[in-house]
Structure formats: structure tokens, C-alpha cells
Amino acid sequence: MEDKAKVILIFVAICSFFLVAKSAQLQIFDSKYQEQARRTTLDKSIKYPSRGLIFDRNNKLLVSNSTIYDIEVIYNNVPDVIDTSELCTLLGIDKSAFIKNINKNWSSPQYHKAIPFTFLSKVRPEQFSVFQEHLHKYPGFYPIERNIRNYPHSNMAHALGFLGEVTKKDVQEKSDDYRNGDYIGKSGLERTYEYALKGEKGVGYVLKDNLGRNVESFENGRLDSSAVSGSDIISTLDLDLQAYGEELMQGKMGSVVAIEPSTGEVLAMMSSPTYNPNLLNLDRNRGVSYDSLNLDTLYRPLFDRSVMAKYPPGSIFKTIFSLVAMEKGILTPNRTIYCDGVYEVDSKGLYKQKCHQHPTPYNVSIALQHSCNTYYYQTLREFIDSYGYSTPGKGLDTLISYLEDFGLGDKLGIDYHTEGKGFLPRSEVYDRMYSSVYNGWRSTYVLSLGIGQGELELTTLQMANLAAILANRGYYYPPHLVKTFVKDEFTLKPWYTTKKKVRISQEYYEPVIDGMAKVTTLGTGKLAYITDIELCGKTGTSENAGVDHSVFFAFAPRENPKIAIAVYVENAGFGGAIAAPIASLMIEKYINGTINERRQYLEDRMKTTKLIATSSDPIDQ
């Protein structure tokens, strides 16, 4: 035979010898495989970390964990004969559900007869403890612990947010962190701080015998890792203040935001009607609860009015408008503008705007105290016309650029994903609106902006932040909901500790604040008066097609303010009637801890005032 043929034969023989040698090693010399094979299956178990807890600023527990169970199954490990009717009774399901849950589509790559899949999810602890005693009768079935969230109170539903199952996209983008069926923060703090709260999963590889019992770890646990629990979070919220506020807001539609001016920490943030956060805590009734909240299109309890709703601010706008007008020299602190209850726009008195009965405003403080409309119509007109009568856009945009300094027209960057921007009407809005009018628009077309009406819209959070700016006399820290993380590896974003300054000279604040102080003593907001706290506030009655909205924003005390607050109650009429008492009660509660008994009547009135048909907690358990 030729040499080359011999080489080929030898090559083939050597390769075959290799195969035989390897077979011999696996089957004869290495007993490891025979031992391991008795254990039959290699199982990868995920060790779930416990999710970080959330506390309020006084270390009161806001969100805790409790356990529910998912029952998983390996199809191949289930014996042919099991007592299915007992199993169904133990787990509280019927036979058709059992059949549906165990017979998966085996041709789909998602399921395999030798790989565990979820048979039944969200079994409650009391049900599980019964099932656990019988677990040995059902080889192939085993439980997986899952953490769900619990709320020892029933407040702050919007700010805290809720968990939900991960989406396909989450799994694809962050496959290291999530797999199908995991829970992830869907809204509120749960969502913003998902990265800190979630912790890290661990894995364990275990060899199991054919009855599903663990036999030993795989490769001595070399590939195993333990779970690292998530970081606890200390929130800036004050549970007592929040709960008190939610009680006062019951039966009303609207929102309240309270901020600590010196730090930008949000003390309370609520939207009414709200719901009990325990309703969405991932047990099996959740779907029904969620639907009933989601389908309530009249009151929309899932809609967070504190950061998402845009409202015309009404007269509270006069405070910052005064500041800008003084800065630009249109007003001086002691300027008088005569008002007889009517503002005549043209000299012939054909076009008038109304004001109400009040003493003549000799200065800015008095104008604010009585919320004089004439004063601000005139100021707006002069402000805009000072940049040219026929070019009102210039004047308006200068005003807008100052308002942007106050954090309006854009997100404040709170750690809350649904925050809205509000709306600042720049000149192009009116250019478009009056594009068909000969010669365009003039300052008189937009007079209502001067009293916070018209196209201008703010979120309640922005209003509260305005109160904080006034309290601080000219600066703010972006409002935020988290104080610290318990684990050092997470820190607060530097954005929240960066001081934002407003371009207004210091001297102009006192006249405005003086006016706000008079509002509660002698002005439009006398119901907000507190004997031992000097409260500076401003009412607003935001005109509306239906009943007007009631607005009040305030800070207190006048010196070294501890709290700034904005209250917005929809369709509640005059600002001094509903919003001002609620704001002042919350301030009193926060600063003094109790309500003076002389004001008890006011508290009772606010708690019992019902402006919407149902209770604020429409499907409480």
C-alpha cells in the first residue's frame, strides 16, 4: 500500500483510539459520572436579594418587605400519578387551572420538560404553609420565595410608587439583573431608585436527584454567589405631615407639596384622590385593584396631580411678578396705582377688566395684601410696552426669561419620573394665536398673564418651589425625595445639593414678603392666620370654566423658614376658603406638632368638606 494511504489509516486509527480512550475514561475509570448521574439533574437556583426598605425623615418605616411564594415545577420530575385534586385544594386552584399551568407548549423554546418553569405565582404565606407540609408528596414541585412590598400605613401611594413584573425589554437590556417574572419598580421612588433598592442576585448550582431533592453543590460551589440585599433609603418625606395632609385633602381633588426651603427636601407630596398603596402590593388581587383604579376616568386616582397636572397659578403669581417688575424698574416698592374696582383698558372705557373692592394700593405690599388686579394689569402692560409698543414679544420674552430663573417652564429635576414641565407662554405662542390679526398682538391682549391667568401653567411642585424661593429670599435647591442611602456606595445626585440663584436684587424681597405676611393678618387669607407663627402666604383663585380652583402658597415662619407649601384644590372656589386653611393647618402641625384648640373647628371643617362624590379612597379594602 502507498505511504500516503498508510498515513491516512494511521490518522483514522489514532482518532478512533482517542474516542475509545475518552469513552473508557467517562465510563470506566472516572466514577464521578456514575455517582453524579444518580443525582440526575443540575439545577440553577436564583437567590433573590431582599429589596431595600424606605424610611421617612424621622426613621419611620414607609415600605417593608414580606414574602410570597412562586411554585415552580420540573415537568420530568413529576411522577405519572399524583393526587391532583388534593394539590389543587392545597393551592386553592381548580383542576382546569392545574392542567393549563402544567401543560406548556413544549415545542416553544421557552419551555423544556427538564427545566423548571413557574407553575403558580403569588401564593400567600398562609396558603403556602399548608401546602408546605404536603410538599414531599409532590416531587418536581418546589417553592421560590419572593419579596413583595408592604406599607404599615396607607399613605404616600404616588410618591412611593409600586412594583410590577419586568417587561420583555427590561429582560433584554439588563439580562444580568432581570429574568422573566422578576419585579421592578414601576413608578415613584421604587422606580427612580430601582438601582439602589434592588440589590444583587446570587446564583447557586445544585445537583438534584430524580425526586427533586438537593444532593450537593456543583463543583463544590465554585460558581455560586450569594445575594446582596439592596440599600435602604431614608426619604425626605415626613410621614406624620403627609398623613395629616392626606386626611385634610380627603374628598377634594387636587394636590399639596411641602418643601423644606433651606435644603429642597420634599416634606410632603400628595395628590388627591389617592389610594391605599397596599392595594397594589403584588398579591393576586392586584390585577382587579389596578383595573378599578385605572378605569376611574372621572377622578383618575393613579394620576399624580402634584407633579403631572398643569394649573394656572392665579394670584399667587403676583408675588414673583412683583419681584421681576421691581428688578426691571417698572415698579418701585412704594408705587401707587389707583384702583376703583375696574381697570379700563382703553381711555373711552369700552374695554374693562374687573377688580374687587379693596383700599387703594399705595405700594406693592398693599397690592399683594388685597390681591389687586388693576395694579398688575397696569404693571404687565407697562412691562411689555417698555420694550416697544409694537413689539410686545420682546417684553414678554424678557419676563419669561426671568420666570425660567424661578424654575418654571421646565422640570425641576425631582427624583420622580413623571414630573411635568408646566407651560410658559413665549411670544411665539401669541404670534401663532394672533397670526390672522392685522398688525399682530399687543400687550393688552395678554393682560391676564399679570394676575397668573391665561396661558401660563405651573405644576404644584413648581408653586411650592416658588414659596421656597421666597422663603430663601432668592435661591433654591432642586426639590428631591431622598435624603440618604444607607449603603455608602450610593450617593445623592450632586444636582440636589447645587444652589440655584434667581436674578433678583435682595432689596425687593422684603416688600413682597411683607405683603404676604399681611395676607394672613389683614388680607385675603385670614383663615390661614396662626397666633404664634408668622405665616407669609398668598391666596389665588384660579379662574376656570366651572367652579374656580382654590390656590394658596406660603412659607413659615417669616424668619428662618422651616416649611414652604403649595396647596391646589380643584373647583373649590376662593383661595382663602379651602386652600389657605389646609396649608396653614399643615404648617401649624409641622412646626408646632399640634393644632391650637381655637383652630380645631377649622380642622374639622376641612376634614369634613367633601367636594367630590366618593371617598378619596374609593376601593379601600
Place this chain on the structure above:
Amino acid sequence: MSQRSRISSKSIDWISLTVFLSLLIIGWLMLYASVYDSNVSYAYLDFDSIIGKQTIWLAIALVAFVVVYAIDWQFWNTFALPIYGVAIFLLIMVLIVGTEIKGATSWFTFGGVSFQPSEIAKFATALAVSGFLSSYKSDIRTKNSILISFGLILLPVFFILLQSDAGSAIIFVSFFMLFYRRGLSPLFYILGFSIAGIFIGSLIFGPRIIVLAAALLGLGILIYNIGDSWRSALIFFLISSISILLYFRDLYWYGIGIVAISTAVYSFMMFQERLFRTLTLVLPAVLISTMLAFGSTFAFESLLEPHQQDRIDVWLRPEKSDPRGARYNIIQSKLAIGSGGLQGKGFLKGDMTNLNYVPEQTTDFIFSTVGEEQGFIGSFGVIFLFTLLIIRTIIIAERAKNVFIQNYAYCVAGIFFVHFFINIGMALGIMPVIGIPLPFLSKGGSALLGFTIMVAVLLRMDMARFRA
């Protein structure tokens, strides 16, 4: 040797025929064992069950065997090119009207029957290459013939790769067995094995040590060619030990520096001695090896698809892969085979097989059924039968009196060898997971038919040796 009747009992190669038939029977039994489920009673001829379908295919294959065996071998030589053309046409058609199964568009489906044209392509390419290389005009040692033979192989490979069926494409390396026999320069084989070696070595040990090894080898050749024997051996030994020591002390680049300086010194000496030939061979080789070694990781990550990377990782770097994911098949297959022990658990008694613990057990991992139920005795038996079939085919090739027949026999030997070695090697965990079937054992009608026809043609050709 005297003239005999055309088809007589003595002219057929009885050994091959027996091995072939044994493998057919073993294949059917092992497939039956793989799908066996004590709860289900099987209708053996029911086309809807796996085993029923296979039984019918087996019958078709046996009929095909007889029919093909009756055809004169000259037919295959004459029509080699047209058959090749039809096969290429079918490969193109399957891209257009084919059905996608497990990510590869390589199947025609007519009413429940699927058929893989790449099975025909193997046979057709064997005929075409054999035909081409048997012509007096061709010589595998010339550039033209190399280009044409490689082209004949690469054309079907190209279309099969378009079907994203990398497994079937790899089979076409089988033809290098024939090329070797026809005298293709050993350079190709050295090159091929070196590149594979560098790639595999770099992935397992990292590129650094491979580069060091290549540099030392190059330096060794230089020193061997210039120095006097024992002093130069000593120098080489010193440099090697120092550089390897530095490698383990994390001072790798100093080691490489020492080797590079020594290489430069010896290169200069050789340059003066005018030993250009060795120099121009060794230095580029070392340089290219270095590039390949460092390029291997890059090629691995950028050229291969994620599932292919997984398979290479499972093979070479098991610690990098998920034992519940990509590595699961191999772990389960090895467990099943290992659990068989010397004698096996007995026919239909393999519990891992019965409980379907090995994924793809009826196709790619059919050998695990043999291993678990028949033990080492069974594994050895199957490996032995395949080896015997291949050796017998080579003997048939060597005793053929016609170059076409010899070429064809080598093609068949190569194809069987690649299928057999890769498939069983994969089940045992020494080869990467490449989805190719084990002839006669794995489920699949068109593969069974293709291999049977190949054997029938081979045995028919073998008879030609009795004619003058």
C-alpha cells in the same frame, strides 16, 4: 484474477456490507430507545411518530440501496457534473422556497416529509471532485487544479453557509483526505493545523504564552542553524528558562524583550553568513503567529456569532459558560454516557434517556443513548464499527483499478470520518458542539438515504476490480 459474473455473491465486499447493515439495525434500535416512553404504545409504521417515520425511511433506504446497486458505476462518472449542477440548483432553490427549522433554512418540506438538499450536495460534490481529479489533465500539485478542486467544494459550502447551516458546511473539509492522497502539498496541512493550534491555544492559555512559544521556537531554529551544537543548545536552554520564568513572575514583556534581542543578534549573524532562506522563512512565521495569537480573541469576539462563541467556550473554556445554559447539553450528555459504566444499564433501561435529560438526544446526541444503555462495550462497538467501515473503504480505494473509483472511495471515507469523529467527539465533550448527525443512528430520513446511497455506489464500484 478470473472473470466473474457481474453481480455474484463473491464479488461484493461482505465486510463493508455487514458493517453497514449492522449500523442500520443499531441505529434503529438506539433511536427507538431514545424516544421510548413506557406510557405510550408505538405504532411502528405510524408516520406521525418519530420511530414510525424512521422505520418508513429505513425501508425506503433499503429499496434505494438495491436500486442504486443495480446501476453501473460508469453512470456516476459520466453524469458527475450534471448531478453536481442539480445539487447546486437545489441548494439555491432551498434558499428561496425552503423551510426554516432551528434557525437554518436548509429543508424542503412536502406534506410532512422534510428533505435536506445538502445531503445530496455531499454526494454530488464527491462525484464531481472525484471526476475532476481522475482526469489525466488534472494534477493536484498544480495551481490550476488546486483552484478548481477548491472551487468545486467552496461553491456548495457558500450556499450552505447562506442557509446558516455551519454544521453541514464543515463536513466539506472531508475532501482534504482525498487531496492528501492525491498529493496536495503538506504545506496546506501544516498551515491549517498550525493556525488551528494557535487559535485554540490562545483561547485556552491566552495569547501571551503562545507568542512566547512561537518566538522561542523561531529562535531555536535560528540557533540550530548557525551555532555549534552543545554551546548553542546551552544558550537556547538558558534564554528559554529565563523568559518562561519571567512569564510566571508577571514580567512577561522583559522575557519577550530578551527573546527578541537574542533573535535580532542571531538574525544578524545569519545575515552575515548569508543564510537568507532560513531567515525569510522563520521571521515572518513568528511574526504571523504573533498576529494570529493576539488576533484570535478579536476574531473570536467579532467574527463569531454569540451562540458560536458559546459553543467554543463550552469546548475550550468551560469555566466561562453557564452550566445551565450553553454547557448544559454537554454536561448532561457526559453524565448519561458516564453513567452507563462498563456494561450499560440495558436496552430501554437508561433512566436519563427515558426522562429526556439529554437535549437533542435523537439527533446530535444519539451517542449518549448508546453510552448510557450499552455502556463502554456498546460505545466501543459503535466506534469500532465506524472505524472498520472507514478502513474498509480505504482498502476498497487502494485496491481499485480506476482513479475515479479510488477518488470516490476516499471522499466517502472522509465524509464518514468527519461525521463520526465530530459527532461522537462532541457527545464525549472533546469536540465543540457542531450540529451534524451520526450516520445511520441520528434521526433524519434524508441523511439516512444519502449515506445509504453513498455506500451502495461504493460497493457497486468496488465490483469493478474483478473486470480486466
